[in-house]
Amino acid sequence: MLRIATRESPLALWQAEHVRARLQAAHPDLEVTLVPMTTRGDQLLSTSLSTAGGKGLFVKELEQAMLEDRADLAVHSMKDVPAHQPEGLTLVAFLEGEDPRDAFVSNRHAQLADLPQGARVGTASLRRQSLLAALRPDLQIGMLRGNVGTRLRKLDENEFDAILLACAGLRRLGLGDRIREALDVQRFVPAIGQGVIGIEARADDTRTRDLLAVLHDTTSATRLAAERALNERLGGACTVPVAGHATVSSDRIRLCAMVGAPDGSRVVRDEISGAAAEGASLGTQLAERLLANGAREILGSLGIKA
Numbered sequence: 433m434l435r436i437a438t439r440e441s442p443l444a445l446w447q448a449e450h451v452r453a454r455l456q457a458a459h460p461d462l463e464v465t466l467v468p469m470t471t472r473g474d475q476l477l478s479t480s481l482s483t484a485g486g487k488g489l490f491v492k493e494l495e496q497a498m499l500e501d502r503a504d505l506a507v508h509s510m511k512d513v514p515a516h517q518p519e520g521l522t523l524v525a526f527l528e529g530e531d532p533r534d535a536f537v538s539n540r541h542a543q544l545a546d547l548p549q550g551a552r553v554g555t556a557s558l559r560r561q562s563l564l565a566a567l568r569p570d571l572q573i574g575m576l577r578g579n580v581g582t583r584l585r586k587l588d589e590n591e592f593d594a595i596l597l598a599c600a601g602l603r604r605l606g607l608g609d610r611i612r613e614a615l616d617v618q619r620f621v622p623a624i625g626q627g628v629i630g631i632e633a634r635a636d637d638t639r640t641r642d643l644l645a646v647l648h649d650t651t652s653a654t655r656l657a658a659e660r661a662l663n664e665r666l667g668g669a670c671t672v673p674v675a676g677h678a679t680v681s682s683d684r685i686r687l688c689a690m691v692g693a694p695d696g697s698r699v700v701r702d703e704i705s706g707a708a709a710e711g712a713s714l715g716t717q718l719a720e721r722l723l724a725n726g727a728r729e730i731l732g733s734l735g736i737k738a
């Protein structure tokens with residue numbers, strides 16, 4: 433028996449069920465069950481995530497369940513996972529990545545560049561807000577919280593002319609046809625870990641780790657090592673406008689990153705390439721360069737010491 437802790441949002445349940453089905457296919461005699469739970473982040477969906485306390489909110493209850501032996505593993509969107517795991521827990525597998533790009537979704541406009549002057553755009557993240565404002569200072573950008581379905585409903589009810597979501601979440605939920613334009617990763621740099629499902633387990637639980645080994649994707653692991661090293665050096669929170677995306681081809685890696693003021697008035701971008709095996713060190717180096725070139729001031733003005 434293997435117990436999977438998961439949030440109860442439709443996307444989280446899809447991802448947990450996907451992991452369950454793959455484990456079941458690899459180990460036909462194993463019983464795999466879902467243990468759904470509500471996290472503090474889900475309860476606070478109506479308030480701003482940044483004021484509520486950030487990323488850990490979506491994973492804490494799942495981690496508690498593993499530490500108390502009510503579950504053996506937790507399935508996460510890596511985008512929602514903080515830089516550090518609690519004592520006794522560790523990330524044990526990363527699945528093959530879905531499309532990492534942000535999606536432009538609109539009922540009226542075919543692409544971001546078609547938005548008229550002053551159009552209303554909804555987004556749930558400071559990163560998207562910053563990138564968007566830097567690109568198009570004329571837009572009226574509003575905070576859009578809630579599950580993917582809730583956000584699409586707000587668009588359909590005409591609260592916004594367009595919204596930005598992750599392509600991965602839309603595709604997984606069978607809503608890929610809502611994507612009008614997939615935004616280029618160089619220009620519109622994705623969030624650390626966007627599109628990758630990660631699995632956390634107890635560090636000493638070798639049985640669970642062995643059972644999960646079949647799901648592990650080394651390209652995703654290489655990507656995540658670079659992106660998470662970058663994120664860690666930059667303070668490691670999702671409450672800051674930080675973007676980082678690595679592309680891996682054979683033994684090379686290229687990491688793009690951005691730190692921006694939420695209003696887009698200042699944006700620092702840079703990129704670095706090197707050997708894939710050096711990903712984590714490249715991530716740290718790129719973070720140092722960003723900090724030296726203005727990111728330290730941007731983060732400092734948001735109360736983050738990096």
Ligand SMILES: NCc1[nH]cc(CCC(=O)O)c1CC(=O)O
Nearest residue numbers: 509511597598600601626627628
């Ligand atoms: N913060 C919510 C969240 N966490 C992960 C995804 C998308 C799926 C993924 O990145 O794997 C989403 C929804 C969104 O940003 O549109």
